[in-house]
Structure formats: structure tokens, C-alpha cells
Amino acid sequence: MFRAAFKGVFANKMRLSLTAFAIVIGVAFVAASFVFTDTVSARFDALLETTTTGVDVYVRPAQLADGDVWQNTEVGSIPEDTIASVLATPGVRTAEGGVAGFAQLVNKEGDAIGGQGPPTLGYSWAIDASMSPVTIKDGNGRGPEIPGEIVIDANSAQANDLAVGDTIAVLTIGAPEEFTIVGIASFGESDSLAGATLAMFELGEAQRLFDLEGQFSAISVAAEPGVTPEELAADISTTMNGDIEAVTAEQSNDEQLDVISEGLGFLNIALLAFAAVAVFVGAFIISNTFRIIVAQRTRELALLRAVGATAKQVTWMVVVEALIVGFVASVIGIGVGVLLAIGLAAAMNAFGFNMPEGPLTLLPRTVIVGMTVGLVVTIVSALLPARKAARVPPVAAMREELARPQRRSLHVRAVTGSVTVGVGIAALLIGLFTSVSGDIWFVAIGALVFFLGVSIIAPLAADPVAAVLGWPLPKMFGVAGQLAQDNTRRQPRRTASTASALMIGVALVVFVAVFGASIKSSVSSSVTDSFPGDFSAQSTNFAVGVSPAFTEEVRALTEIGDVSTVKIGVALVEGESTSIIAVDPTTIDTVTSLDVSPGAYEALEETNGVLVVESLLDENAWSIGDSVTIEYPQNPGGPTEIVGTIASENFGNYVITESAYIVGFSNPTDYLVFANSVDGVAIADARAAIDGVAAEYPNVKVQNKSELVADAEMQIDQMLVFFTGLLFLAIIIAVLGITNTLALAIIERTREIGLLRAVGMVRRQVRRMIRWEAVIIALFGAVMGVGVGLFLGWAVVRALAESGLGLFAVPVSQIVVLVLLAALAGMIAAIYPSWKASRLNVLEAIAYE
């Protein structure tokens, strides 16, 4: 029986390899996701280890309750004199304090270097070279010794043609300043730390620049020989008060690795989500292929039964075939996944996230998961066809009519399909509209079940839909058109399941398009409504806002009148980390028109309380006058009175005063700066004045309202392009499914095509017939996909209405283009099958069994 299975695979290698493609893609994405993450961690692990070789323990500010919340932006500091007690601790060989902060380099053209991805880091220079994370590259100068000197990383130097002796402007939280490059540094062997830019200054200078006079960000400690880092960390900790902690370098590295992995988490989730889509679409194609193959081999299977094979053996034969296909495809998939991971690393490098050099990491876990996914999906997809194979009666070997597929009632299908759709929609709506825990899973699984349900019902729709879609064909192409239409209608199940694979991809693309269009229209309307001001300024640096020095200069301009700023930070409200914004209640109303409760700003100013978004108020059954506990990174905070509400969630859930912010957070930069021109000054003149200031701050972007909207829309578009690009791969898989179905159908219809050729159908007509059959299938899938996608988009947009995504927008032209593309994809899918059909030898085709 196993030999029969192997022979079955080889006899069907063409059709099975098309099937296998879907598995290859799915497994490849799973493998790529793991390989990439593992490789990144391993390489960074190695890199971080080399940068901390001389350090055993770090003494640093204690992390507050939720350690991850304030990572990087709110690290805090410890008093300089802490070092005395550290040095006094037995087992400490040496210790040195340093500061870290934000410093962004400006290149010779006056543009800010980096900042839109990897961090722009500033450090003080360690006097003890063994404690320094970096080393001066041979022949590239020395460390900074006096104020005004800077060492930069080799990667930034090389990319921007900077050398020792050059003068360079540096942006910090204060006004920009110029420094002389005295050295170029590398991290161990690597020129770059994941593309981060690095600026290092003499300690006192760094403390001044980062606004940390008399403070250290951390103290690096080296242990005496024979003292383990763990012992030393424990010993130092006992001498410190609760605000300061000592951790081993290893632990600190692990934390950094976690941050890096978290940063890559988005990519990881995207890859795995896509793998899921590919595998799901693939399951349809596999199931379809096996079903057709079983149908075509009914006689052969019956013969096996007739000569003594049991039903179980026949089932096993099909399952083993699936196993072989799944195995081969998974192995190839893992290989492709490794290549994909390499490509991904190259792409990351191209975008400036420099990966450290090092080997690729392929863990056994990756292989096991990849193989399992591939095998399980293939076998599960083949199970139903396999059971069908087992039901072939032995007598079918002799009697043609029994060998034909029996038409089963569609009533059962209508019921199961409707129930499945109902369950899917219910789960979806529960996930979207109720605050049940794990709602994202409700949505994901609900969507999946919904897709399944639609695909179960689809055969019922196949016949009428094909009749409508194919209606013009007989008029356009005569009998070739009529046959194209008829052929899509003769096996509704096959047409439907082929189209269903495409439906999924199209539905997801439509969903993303609807979601994007809705966000865009919501964003532009909320920006237009909320910001009546003339200008806004924000930082192009992901990590840091606009320097207060910029804001002061703008305030000083005679052309500019009202100026108000918004700051943003992450705090713990009632124990949950959430972003919180700070405004100046006396001026914010002059540049924004946020929908707040009457007198809210005045109350905020008076009480130093907090404004809460309306929806949260309802959700938590809070009311004005209640208190919420807010814990800030830089101070313990405490109960804060709710003094008003804000309608829109566009900003953040909580609004506090700027004065409360300054006590609670160390980051003094502005998230947004709004400014109005003075009455009587031409907008263009005001713009010129503010642009003049911004020229000194290359990381500040000044925009008027329409630019702000355009900018927001462009960012949304970029995300859409990324997701749509990934989802198009799902469509390509589905298109291969169409190719596969048609290729199999042509084998079934060999005699028919031979007959048509014999009675005078020219090759072009044969190709046309198959091409239009493919187009109908593709359009059927696209139409279902558009429907399902619109529904999903509508549901999600409605669900997010209270998060400020109120407007449901349908990008009609995009959807029309997508449907046309689907038709075109159908034509492309038909190229190979139609060519093959038109090349059939007429005589052999007629004689074909």
C-alpha cells in the first residue's frame, strides 16, 4: 500500500507540486520568523557580551513597578556620590559612573542622522577602557577629554563621510551645539549596534547635555578576581536604599535583548500571521487537489478494492500520499524560510537597522514546528478526500456510472454553512464589541470560522453566480465562451472551493483597504476638527520629542502669537501602563479645539487633576470627582482627582497638566508644538519665520494643517502597502490553486477537448475557453472576497468607533482595481493549463481513458 502511495505521488507530481507550493510558502514564513528572531537574539547576545566584557555589575536606579513600561525613555538617575559606597563594598575592584541620554548627530548637509528606527544614543566616555562598551578603532583618534569633543560610532562616520577633526552639530534635549570629532569607535568587532547612532562626550559635558548634573545613569562595576557577579550584585544591593539596585551585566544584557526582541515582535507577528493566512489558503488548495485526484482515480481505487484492499488501506494510501507531499514541501519550506530570513536581515540592513555579523541560527525547535505545521495542515486537508476514497465501492472498477462523483444534497451544506457563518460572525462580534478577555482571539478565530462558513455555502452560490458573471461570454466568444461558463457550473463544489482560496486573500486585502481608508478619513477629519492652529511641529525622531529650546525660540518670534505644547509619557494608572498626555490648560484652547467637558481646563489648572476619556469613564464606572491612582516614573504620584472629560481618544486616555508632567517625567521634550501666527501677519511670513528656527533643529518637522493630514495619511499608506504586499502573496497562492484546478480539470476533460478539436475548434478557441473559465472562477472568488472583506472592515471600524475611528469609508476605486486584478490573475492562472489543453494531441485525447 505504501508503494502504491509513493507511485501515486510520482504519477501526480506536477499537480502535487503546485499544491505543495502553498505549504512551502506557509512553512517558509513560520521558519523565517523563528530563524530571524533566533538569529537576531543570538547575534545581539554575542555583541552585547563583547560590549560588557569588563563589567560585572551595573548599579542603576531601581526599576519601578512595571519594569518594561519606562524602558529607555524614562531611565532615571542616581546621585553621583553613590559611587563612594559602591567602591567601599568588599569585592569591588573598580567602578565608574556614566550618563546616558538622547543625542542625535547632524550630517554635513544639515540633516539629522537616523532617528526613524534604531535609537540615537548619547553616552559619557568611560575613563577605564575595560569598562567601555566601545573601543576607538585603530588609528581613529582618542576618547573625548574636554567639553566640546565627541566620539561617534564608525557606522555613522562612514555613512556620512565624517572623520576625526571634523566639526559636527548634535541635537540634544537642549539647543543644538557643535562638537569636534576626536575619535571613531566600534562595538567590539562591529561598527554598529543595530544601526543605532552613538555620540560620546566627556563625563561633565555629557551630564550637562543630558541635564543630569551631579547624577549618574548607572555605575559600571568590575569585581575582584574570585567574586562572582551575582554575589557582588547582592552585596552592593544591601548597601543601597530602595531607589537604587545592582544587577549583573548578564541580567542587564538579557533586559536589553528583551527590548530588541520586543522591537522585532511586530515583524514576528506579521510573519506568523501571514504564515497562518498562507497555510489556511493552502489548506483549501490541498483539499481541493486531493479531492480531484481521488475523483479521477476512482477506477484505480475501485480496482484496488476489488483485488482485496480494505477501505482502511485505501484511506491510508491517500493519507500517506499527503504525508509524502507534506514532508517534502515542509523540508523545502524550511529551506526557503532560511533564505527568507537572510533576505529579511538584508532588508533590515537596507532600512538602517544594522544587524551584527554572525552565523544564522536554525534551532531544532524551528524545524520541529515548521515540519509539524506543514504535515498537519497537509494531512488534515487530505483527510476528507481520503475518506471519500475509501467509500468507492469495488464495483466502480467495472461500472462507469458508479465511478462518477455522486451529487450529494446541497441542503445539508446550506445548513452547516449557515451555522458556521453564524458562529464565525458571533465570535467576531463578541471579540469586537464586548470587553471579553482574549478578544483578539475571538476576532481571529471568528474570522477564520466565518471564512470556512462562506466557503461551505459557496458551492450553492457557484452556479447562479457563474451564470451571472459568465453571462456576456457566449455573446462575446460564442461557443468557447458558453463552454467556459458551463464548465464553471458543472462542478459547483470545485469551482467554489477554488474560488474560496482566492476569496480569503481578496477579503483580507479589501479589509485592509477599508480599514486604511476609514483610518485616513477619521484621522483627517479629526485633525481638521481638533487643530484649528496654523502650525504644528513634531520630532522626526521616534524616541524623543521636540527640544524645549526650539519651542522657546518659536515663542520669541514676533510673527508667532499663541504657542502651546503637548507632552506625552507612559504612566501607571490604577496599576495599568498607559500613555498620558500633558497640556498647559491656560493656552491649549488657543491652538486646539478638543471636545472637553465644560470648564475642564480651568478645573485642571486649579486642582492639578486629570481629564479622562469619556469611554473609559463609562467602562470603569468612574465619575467626575472620583480619584484615580497615577504612578509616574520619576515620582510615586498618588490619587488624582478626575476633574473633567475629553471626548476623543486620538491623543491619549488621560490628560494632566504640564506642571504635573515635569515632576513625574524626566523627558522634557514636547510631543507636539502648536503655534498660531499673529493677526495681521501673512501666513507665509509666519511660516518663513518658524521654518527659520526649525532649520537649526533638523529633527523638527513644521507642518501646516494640510501637511499634517497628508503626513498622517502617508504613514497610514506605508503600513497599508506593507500589509497589502504580504497579502498579495496569499492571492498568488490562490491563483496557483486556480491553475491547479484547471490543470486537473483538463486532464478530466481530455476527451472532451479532443472532440472539440476534432470537430473544428482551433487552439486559440480552446485557450479562450479555459482562460474565461479561470476568469469566472477568479471573479467569483473576488466577489465573495469583496463582500466578506467589506463586512469585516465594517465590523472592525464600528467596533473601534469609540477609539476615534468613526468613519466607515469604502475605497471604491481600489476595490474595483482589485476585482479587475483578480480577473487578470485568473487569466494568468490559465496560461499554463490553456496552453497545455490547446496542445493536446487530438487523436490521443479522443482515445484517452
Place this chain on the structure above:
Amino acid sequence: MLEALLSTEAAARIRGGTKIYGGGDAEIRALDDISADFKRGQFTAIMGPSGSGKSTLLHTLAGLDDLTEGSVYIGETELGTLKDRDLTILRREQVGFVFQAFNLIPTLNAAENILLPLSIAGSKPDQEWYDTVVGAVGLSDRLDHRPSELSGGQQQRVAAARALVSKPEIVFADEPSGNLDSVASGELLDFMRTAVREFDQTIVMVTHDPIAASYADRIIFLDDGDVVDEMIDPTPDSILEQMKHLGA
């Protein structure tokens, strides 16, 4: 002179036709320098033992297969020089086919199947001729039925009607009654003979059944890829006699 006269009378002819399959030791000479004419308005049966080359002869005459050597003419057209497209159009316009089985497109009804060659060509049927053929074949009340709703005999008669509907130069039939019982077979062959006698059509039929062959005006006997005998106005008995003779 005689050649010219013959050619105008012949709907199809083969000259020095040789067909070799395979090569080396496996070489099979299916047709061996065969020449034959098929006159207009005549019903010709081709008989011969298995492997005598009768099917190959039919296929090469019909332009479904090509000759290794020699030439085939449908009317005045030499098939060997035609490209696939022209050959296909020639089949559509000047040749009709009836195969042993699977003659019809399952998704089309009887009427659509009959009109298939015309539909493919995008041309209108000659309504009078269509009615004549459909009437003669006795299927007027079955025209909207799908093939799966027709009996085997009815299916073959639909095929025969389809072969005739475009008024072809010649119709080729390959064991058309091979799968039918004697009643259905008789109905089909009657119709074919009627088509020749009354409507002046030309039919060439391969068969191994003496009764079927007896409907023909003329029989040519093949063996080893060449014509070995010919019989005019055969009867079942005379055919059997001749077959015995050839077999011996």
C-alpha cells in the same frame, strides 16, 4: 485525364500513403503505400482484421493524424501542407466525425451538440438543412436533452446529425455502432444510409461488423496497411464469405 476525372469525383483520396509508428525494432508500418479514392455520394465501409491499419487510414484521411509518406486530399486540398489552424478549420468545414463513444459535450444539449461545429465557426446554420437532418435522425423531441439524458443510440444519432449539419465534403465514422445493441445500431446505420442516398452525403465508416458494413455501398478490405480487396453493394453473407476468404 482519368486522374483528373477521378479527382473531381472523389471527396477524399489517399495516394501512396505510408504511416510508420515507432522506430528500429519497434517499427510498425500501419499503412504501407496505400492508395484509395472515396467518391462523392457514396457510403464506404473499411474492414479488416485488427492491426490492418483501418483506423489509421480513417484518421489520416480525416486530418487527425499525418502520414509518414504520401498525400491525402479532402476535395482538392492536400492536407500535408496545412498548418494546425488551417487543418482545424478544414475539419470544421469539410469533415464530419462520428466516434465510437464520447461524441458529445456533456454540458451542451442535443441541439447545441448538433450545431457545435457551426457554433465554433461562428456561422449560422442552414435552417432548412438542419430541420431535414434533425427530422431524419428522429430526435425532434429530444433536442433540449443533455447527453446524460439520452440513450446510447440517441447519443450516436446526435453525433451523426452533428457530423452532417455543416454539409461537409465527407463524414468519417469510427465504429459508430460499436457500443450499440442491434436495434439502436440499425437506426443509426439507416440514418447514415439515408443521408448518403437521399441527401447526397459522403460517408466513410470503419467497422468490423459485417451487418454494419452491409449498409454501405462499397467495402474496401485492408490488411497489413494496404487495400487487399473491394466489394460493391455488399450483403452480410457476401461480406462474411469474403472475410473467410481473406482470413484463409
